Amino acid sequence: MALGCSSPTSPSRIDAINDLKVSHFVLPSGSWNWVVLHRLLYPHALNHFLNLLVPDFTTGLDRCIWEPDKHGEFSIKSTYTELSKNTWDAKDRRWDLIWRFKIPEHIHYFIWIVMRDRLLTNESGYHMNHTDDPSCHLCGAFTESALHILRDCALTTPLWPSLLQHQHFPDFHILGLVDWILLNIDNCQLLSGTAIPCNIFFSSLIWQIWKHRNSHIFAATTVSNADLLHVSRTWALQFHPSSLIPVSILILSQPSILRWCPAPNGWLTLNTDGSVNTISSYGSAGGLIRDNDESWLTGFNRHLDITTPLQAELWVIHEGLLLACSYLLRDIPLLIVGSIS
Numbered sequence: 001m002a003l004g005c006s007s008p009t010s011p012s013r014i015d016a017i018n019d020l021k022v023s024h025f026v027l028p029s030g031s032w033n034w035v036v037l038h039r040l041l042y043p044h045a046l047n048h049f050l051n052l053l054v055p056d057f058t059t060g061l062d063r064c065i066w067e068p069d070k071h072g073e074f075s076i077k078s079t080y081t082e083l084s085k086n087t088w089d090a091k092d093r094r095w096d097l098i099w100r101f102k103i104p105e106h107i108h109y110f111i112w113i114v115m116r117d118r119l120l121t122n123e124s125g126y127h128m129n130h131t132d133d134p135s136c137h138l139c140g141a142f143t144e145s146a147l148h149i150l151r152d153c154a155l156t157t158p159l160w161p162s163l164l165q166h167q168h169f170p171d172f173h174i175l176g177l178v179d180w181i182l183l184n185i186d187n188c189q190l191l192s193g194t195a196i197p198c199n200i201f202f203s204s205l206i207w208q209i210w211k212h213r214n215s216h217i218f219a220a221t222t223v224s225n226a227d228l229l230h231v232s233r234t235w236a237l238q239f240h241p242s243s244l245i246p247v248s249i250l251i252l253s254q255p256s257i258l259r260w261c262p263a264p265n266g267w268l269t270l271n272t273d274g275s276v277n278t279i280s281s282y283g284s285a286g287g288l289i290r291d292n293d294e295s296w297l298t299g300f301n302r303h304l305d306i307t308t309p310l311q312a313e314l315w316v317i318h319e320g321l322l323l324a325c326s327y328l329l330r331d332i333p334l335l336i337v338g339s340i341s
């Protein structure tokens with residue numbers, strides 16, 4: 001990494017740097033010596049040091065701790081293999097559980113990160129010297145851990161009765177992080193009153209909790225628990241389409257090519273579509289009216305804020321009908337209403 005000396009053209013300054021050792025940049029208290037660093041480096045280079053662990057001279061001399069690979073080269077792969085050989089078991093059932101059920105890849109990765117306890121919480125930031133306050137800024141709990149965010153925070157606990165309804169999980173609120181995740185992603189029972197497997201709903205809910213918690217902290221947006229549960233349940237339905245459409249229909253359905261067709265003479269066509277961003281849950285709706293020559297006559301679009309795919313589709317039907325009514329008032333009598341889903 002080229003950090004850049006603050007006075008690269010000064011031979012005396014370069015000599016001064018060459019005479020320095022790493023230990024000159026570290027204070028006896030164990031923190032970076034910002035006075036020396038500030039004197040020698042550009043301000044932008046100092047930011048790199050915020051991400052570097054301060055050398056600890058009490059751990060002994062530097063030494064090689066892994067062998068090069070079979071080609072005689074050191075690599076990221078050989079480093080990772082060495083570091084993880086005692087902590088990784090590819091046949092461990094927990095990794096099968098994470099990756100086997102059908103949810104979006106970004107939620108697979110999210111659960112994997114949680115299972116590895118690598119979520120960026122105030123507790124982990126405290127241990128990495130990124131903050132001096134490990135507490136939860138939302139409820140005041142002493143430590144904001146991953147388990148606190150997803151299960152134990154005062155803002156989160158009211159969400160879980162919806163999952164636990166009619167189920168007997170006496171350990172739900174006392175299990176450690178890994179066991180708690182495993183308990184839930186291995187639970188294939190159906191959510192009470194729905195056709196959604198509990199593990200799909202659980203995955204959707206913890207992702208929404210994490211996402212909206214970040215929005216609340218960094219963008220000051222607020223979503224009610226009722227809306228959070230509604231969004232989580234709706235996305236779970238999207239992840240698990242067999243709960244929406246009977247399997248027999250899925251098997252018997254024949255693929256077909258759809259294309260836009262102009263309306264007959266004297267008719268107009270209204271086409272509408274609603275969409276929702278899978279990451280932010282922000283939705284939008286749009287539509288247009290064309291005549292039988294395929295000419296654009298008018299249209300609309302609308303930002304829907306946080307919503308669900310079903311609500312987005314209902315919005316476009318509503319807005320489309322309003323647009324159609326405005327044309328009917330202009331004595332253009334006939335419309336075909338079509339919605340792309």
Ligand SMILES: [Zn+2]
Pocket residue numbers: 136137138139140141148152153154155
């Ligand atoms: Zn909290």
